[in-house]
Amino acid sequence: MQAKTTILNLPTEEFVHPGTRACTGCGLAIAYRVGLKALGKDTILVVPPSCLTVLQGLFPIASTKLPCLNVTFASTAAAASGILATLKSQGKDNIKVAAWAGDGGTSDIGLQALSGAAERGENFIYLCYDNEGYMNTGVQRSGTTPMGAVTANTPFKGKLQQKKDVPAIMAAHNLSYVAACSAAYPLDLFDKIRKCMDMPGTKYIHIHIPCPPGWGYEARYGIKVGRLAVETGYYDLYEIVNGEFKLTAASEKLVEKRKLIPVREYFRSQSRFRILTDAQIAAIQNQIDAKWANYYKKDE
Amino acid sequence: MGTRNYRRKTSHSEHGPGDGGRTGSWRVERPVLNKSLCIPCKRNTEACFICWLLCPDVVISRTIPPKIDLEYCKGCGICAEECPTKAITMVDEAQFSEEEKEKE
Amino acid sequence: MNKEFIEIRWHGRGGQGAITAAKIVAGAAFVSGYSGVVMAPSFGTERRGAPVMTSLKISKEKIYDLSPIETPDIIVVLDHLLLNEADVVCGLKPGGVIVLNTPKAFESYNFKGYRLATADITAISVEAGLPHGMVNTGIIGSLEKATNLLGMDILIKGIEEEFRTRRPEKNSLAAKIAFEKTVAGG
Amino acid sequence: MHIIENGNVAAALGVRLCHVNVIAAYPITPQTPLTEKLSEYVEAGEMQAEYIPVESEHSALAVCIAASSAGARSFTATSSNGLLYMHEQVQWAAGARLSLVMCVVNRAVGAPWNVWNDQQDSISQRDTGWIQIYCCDHQQIIDSVIKAYWLAEKVSIPIMVCYDGYILSHTYMPFEVPEQEKVDKFLPPFRPDYALNPEEPANLNTVTLPDVRMDVRGELAHGYMEIRYLLHEEMRTSLTAAAEAEKRFADIFGRGGDPYVEPYLCDDAEYIAVGLGSLTYQLRVSVDTLRKEGIKVGVMGVRFYRPFPDEAVAKALKGKKGVIVYEKALSYGYEGALASDLKSALYEHLAGTGKLPFVQNFIAGIGGRDIKTDDLTQTLRAATKNRVSKEPVWIGLKL
Numbered sequence: 001m002q003a004k005t006t007i008l009n010l011p012t013e014e015f016v017h018p019g020t021r022a023c024t025g026c027g028l029a030i031a032y033r034v035g036l037k038a039l040g041k042d043t044i045l046v047v048p049p050s051c052l053t054v055l056q057g058l059f060p061i062a063s064t065k066l067p068c069l070n071v072t073f074a075s076t077a078a079a080a081s082g083i084l085a086t087l088k089s090q091g092k093d094n095i096k097v098a099a100w101a102g103d104g105g106t107s108d109i110g111l112q113a114l115s116g117a118a119e120r121g122e123n124f125i126y127l128c129y130d131n132e133g134y135m136n137t138g139v140q141r142s143g144t145t146p147m148g149a150v151t152a153n154t155p156f157k158g159k160l161q162q163k164k165d166v167p168a169i170m171a172a173h174n175l176s177y178v179a180a181c182s183a184a185y186p187l188d189l190f191d192k193i194r195k196c197m198d199m200p201g202t203k204y205i206h207i208h209i210p211c212p213p214g215w216g217y218e219a220r221y222g223i224k225v226g227r228l229a230v231e232t233g234y235y236d237l238y239e240i241v242n243g244e245f246k247l248t249a250a251s252e253k254l255v256e257k258r259k260l261i262p263v264r265e266y267f268r269s270q271s272r273f274r275i276l277t278d279a280q281i282a283a284i285q286n287q288i289d290a291k292w293a294n295y296y297k298k299d300e
Numbered sequence: 301m302g303t304r305n306y307r308r309k310t311s312h313s314e315h316g317p318g319d320g321g322r323t324g325s326w327r328v329e330r331p332v333l334n335k336s337l338c339i340p341c342k343r344n345t346e347a348c349f350i351c352w353l354l355c356p357d358v359v360i361s362r363t364i365p366p367k368i369d370l371e372y373c374k375g376c377g378i379c380a381e382e383c384p385t386k387a388i389t390m391v392d393e394a395q396f397s398e399e400e401k402e403k404e
Numbered sequence: 405m406n407k408e409f410i411e412i413r414w415h416g417r418g419g420q421g422a423i424t425a426a427k428i429v430a431g432a433a434f435v436s437g438y439s440g441v442v443m444a445p446s447f448g449t450e451r452r453g454a455p456v457m458t459s460l461k462i463s464k465e466k467i468y469d470l471s472p473i474e475t476p477d478i479i480v481v482l483d484h485l486l487l488n489e490a491d492v493v494c495g496l497k498p499g500g501v502i503v504l505n506t507p508k509a510f511e512s513y514n515f516k517g518y519r520l521a522t523a524d525i526t527a528i529s530v531e532a533g534l535p536h537g538m539v540n541t542g543i544i545g546s547l548e549k550a551t552n553l554l555g556m557d558i559l560i561k562g563i564e565e566e567f568r569t570r571r572p573e574k575n576s577l578a579a580k581i582a583f584e585k586t587v588a589g590g
Numbered sequence: 591m592h593i594i595e596n597g598n599v600a601a602a603l604g605v606r607l608c609h610v611n612v613i614a615a616y617p618i619t620p621q622t623p624l625t626e627k628l629s630e631y632v633e634a635g636e637m638q639a640e641y642i643p644v645e646s647e648h649s650a651l652a653v654c655i656a657a658s659s660a661g662a663r664s665f666t667a668t669s670s671n672g673l674l675y676m677h678e679q680v681q682w683a684a685g686a687r688l689s690l691v692m693c694v695v696n697r698a699v700g701a702p703w704n705v706w707n708d709q710q711d712s713i714s715q716r717d718t719g720w721i722q723i724y725c726c727d728h729q730q731i732i733d734s735v736i737k738a739y740w741l742a743e744k745v746s747i748p749i750m751v752c753y754d755g756y757i758l759s760h761t762y763m764p765f766e767v768p769e770q771e772k773v774d775k776f777l778p779p780f781r782p783d784y785a786l787n788p789e790e791p792a793n794l795n796t797v798t799l800p801d802v803r804m805d806v807r808g809e810l811a812h813g814y815m816e817i818r819y820l821l822h823e824e825m826r827t828s829l830t831a832a833a834e835a836e837k838r839f840a841d842i843f844g845r846g847g848d849p850y851v852e853p854y855l856c857d858d859a860e861y862i863a864v865g866l867g868s869l870t871y872q873l874r875v876s877v878d879t880l881r882k883e884g885i886k887v888g889v890m891g892v893r894f895y896r897p898f899p900d901e902a903v904a905k906a907l908k909g910k911k912g913v914i915v916y917e918k919a920l921s922y923g924y925e926g927a928l929a930s931d932l933k934s935a936l937y938e939h940l941a942g943t944g945k946l947p948f949v950q951n952f953i954a955g956i957g958g959r960d961i962k963t964d965d966l967t968q969t970l971r972a973a974t975k976n977r978v979s980k981e982p983v984w985i986g987l988k989l
Binding site for chain 2 (some may be wrong): 006007008010012013016018020021022024025026027029030033034057058059060062063065066076117186187192212218219220221222224
């Protein structure tokens with residue numbers, strides 16, 4: 001088993017410059033910064049339009065020190081395939097390809113290309129940073145916006161539908177590696193990227209990304225909000241290695257503790273959930289409890 | 301002044317700091333480190349560095365003491381919020397004189 | 405028949421190999437000195453078993469007109485049942501040739517104003533050792549017997565080249581037997 | 591060596607001769623046999639290339655865009671709605687200045703569904719910043735693919751090699767397959783100005799501002815407008831590069847001609863029929879017929895449609911009485927795009943000279959309607975007597 005990375009042995013080399021256009025307290029900026037450390041220098045990035053496009057910089061200045069191809073919204077995974085094919089034809093097997101796309105670019109418009117690439121077994125890492133909405137265009141609902149969240153186009157009733165479970169969709173492609181991470185647990189993200197890097201075919205990593213303007217919390221609380229999602233059992237950290245599901249990191253510890261923070265605390269930490277009623281929260285709490293009862297059962 | 305002879309005819313960006321400008325100007329509050337509370341400072345050994353790990357803007361150094369690059373720090377306050385010993389506090393920018401600001 | 409410019413229309417069923425047969429004749433014509441050769445399958449949704457058409461134009465000069473054949477000199481029918489399904493003689497020039505694969509006797513047909521040639525290619529092909537229903541090489545022998553267009557040698561060479569990995573001798577044998585057994589009207 | 595094959599195979603052989611590194615394709619009639627053939631070459635080891643069977647045309651061009659950005663010579667092909675589905679990527683490839691070659695096997699677009707030939711698909715991509723070349727026979731298809739790689743890599747502009755679906759794609763005719771050594775002499779290996787790599791990292795196609803901006807070295811870099819202007823300017827100057835390609839090709843292979851237009855009996859003609867693709871070869875038959883009747887008529891195929899060779903076109907049409915434009919596509923609500931382009935070129939170069947010919951527009955073969963040579967002859971004959979109509983006239987319309 002791979003030793004867990006600590007802050008002290010995390011690589012010190014930075015691949016992102018300061019002074020980006022990311023919002024103050026951007027959760028993506030944390031995950032991206034640490035994620036690139038895991039990927040390392042010999043990586044080519046593929047990025048569709050998203051907050052990351054802005055974070056990465058406007059011509060002629062790039063905030064990222066890695067080579068990156070900006071591509072159209074729906075084509076991320078296909079473009080990654082094209083770079084891979086080139087590297088293969090050039091015999092450059094030391095260079096990795098990593099796609100970073102938002103939740104809209106993954107769960108909605110980019111899903112077809114992603115499914116195609118995953119089915120073909122293209123050897124790259126796909127990272128979906130999930131801030132649960134179209135934040136770059138001003139906070140509209142996406143496939144992964146959770147039920148009850150008020151967005152610019154679900155302004156009064158909040159989103160009425162459940163969050164799309166993208167990791168499950170990807171797991172259905174029989175991938176060697178699927179993982180769920182959070183910007184609030186950057187070392188877990190680092191270890192998961194490192195773990196899957198040399199696995200065959202497409203690897204999918206989903207990252208929960210707290211977003212101060214989109215979720216409605218003060219920038220300083222970003223890590224706390226992300227952590228609450230995990231500690232309430234609302235968003236789980238896990239990995240699926242060759243089909244085997246396993247909770248990891250903080251979520252794994254929650255199984256041992258047998259104690260979840262009430263999800264109400266998570267909802268009340270953000271203004272986007274302001275319209276959720278006590279009854280609705282209770283219903284969601286029931287869903288979470290049922291899910292965790294299942295985890296506990298497996299643990300016994 | 302034209303750009304006809306610019307090196308590239310495509311949108312081909314090269315990396316460097318400050319794409320968003322001197323983003324330190326975005327700051328409303330400034331992180332201030334109290335070395336007497338900071339773990340690596342107190343122990344004078346590499347330790348903790350949570351502020352470095354969680355900084356979204358790569359402006360905190362992994363040094364003893366950790367240094368904050370105020371030219372680019374946007375003042376999000378995550379470092380202050382996450383510091384286990386409360387060694388960093390967020391202080392209203394208005395409390396720093398113009399003169400001091402220029403010095404930075 | 406004007407041998408400077410010849411138009412042949414092939415009628416078969418999807419999967420029967422009319423296109424391959426026409427392609428073999430096209431190739432043989434080209435090496436015989438016809439610099440203009442254009443072979444065009446009927447365009448669209450070809451489905452196995454459905455009637456299909458292929459047109460072949462052969463000319464001493466480069467062909468610029470790729471439009472479908474309207475007035476063929478020769479019609480080749482790979483399955484006699486197509487006579488009931490399609491107007492196969494449509495546009496055939498007066499005195500034009502009909503080459504027909506049929507188990508029925510030559511005398512049982514009456515195409516007024518045209519020259520008919522028949523052979524039971526289906527039986528001949530089996531006799532040559534080909535699987536039942538493979539008629540696209542045998543029919544070439546009948547075509548040559550009926551028209552004396554290119555000569556058997558060059559056609560046999562074309563067949564063996566096209567089928568070099570798939571029973572070339574049996575395919576050329578089918579054409580040879582068909583050439584012998586074809587009954588052609590005057 | 592001459593072989594008899596269909597147009598799709600001619601294109602595939604051209605791609606193979608160019609040592610393309612990456613091929614991405616999605617099936618669509620009538621293009622499918624072309625990329626099937628390429629998959630055969632790759633699987634049989636006759637071609638060293640990566641073949642990516644993508645899940646859509648949008649992704650097919652995405653693969654090529656990315657592959658080309660990483661330094662690979664790339665190819666895809668499509669038709670009809672496949673091309674329309676690619677449209678976003680088509681624009682992207684041009685803006686990113688990628689040296690791609692794509693075969694467009696011309697087919698009508700939906701709705702309603704129709705798999706047969708017209709040219710609405712590629713004409714609808716006229717303004718995307720791609721060079722468009724139209725082919726009349728298989729020799730032009732295979733030669734154009736080879737020339738297109740040279741030109742695309744020379745000017746960093748992607749190229750569509752267009753040829754009529756079925757009429758060329760599925761029709762067999764003899765053509766000469768260029769020798770590999772000669773192709774290698776004509777087309778050097780692909781060496782792009784920049785290819786994505788970690789040693790020299792760059793972020794490509796980033797958000798670009800309306801105005802110019804200082805780069806990290808303190809030099810002023812373009813704004814979006816400058817980047818787009820240069821695409822236009824270099825498309826215009828690629829006309830010169832196309833002539834160079836044609837000359838180099840002729841020197842090595844001993845065939846070729848005018849890179850822009852292909853005139854037939856035009857010198858002494860009073861009336862000239864103009865079109866794109868195989869239709870202009872069919873029109874030669876009509877011209878021969880009308881010449882026998884004493885009508886001084888010629889036909890000119892426009893091979894290079896974008897950038898538009900306005901000077902060459904105007905020169906060829908100068909002093910003529912009438913220009914009769916046959917098109918398999920149109921700009922709905924007005925007229926055929928080629929007719930408009932010709933009028934514009936004529937006005938630009940001949941206005942005030944008193945030598946402006948009339949322009950008659952015919953629309954033919956929409957959705958694969960048979961174009962009978964007799965119909966072409968009759969319409970052409972009629973147009974040489976009088977201009978038939980200000981509005982485009984649809985040939986063979988049964989209303």
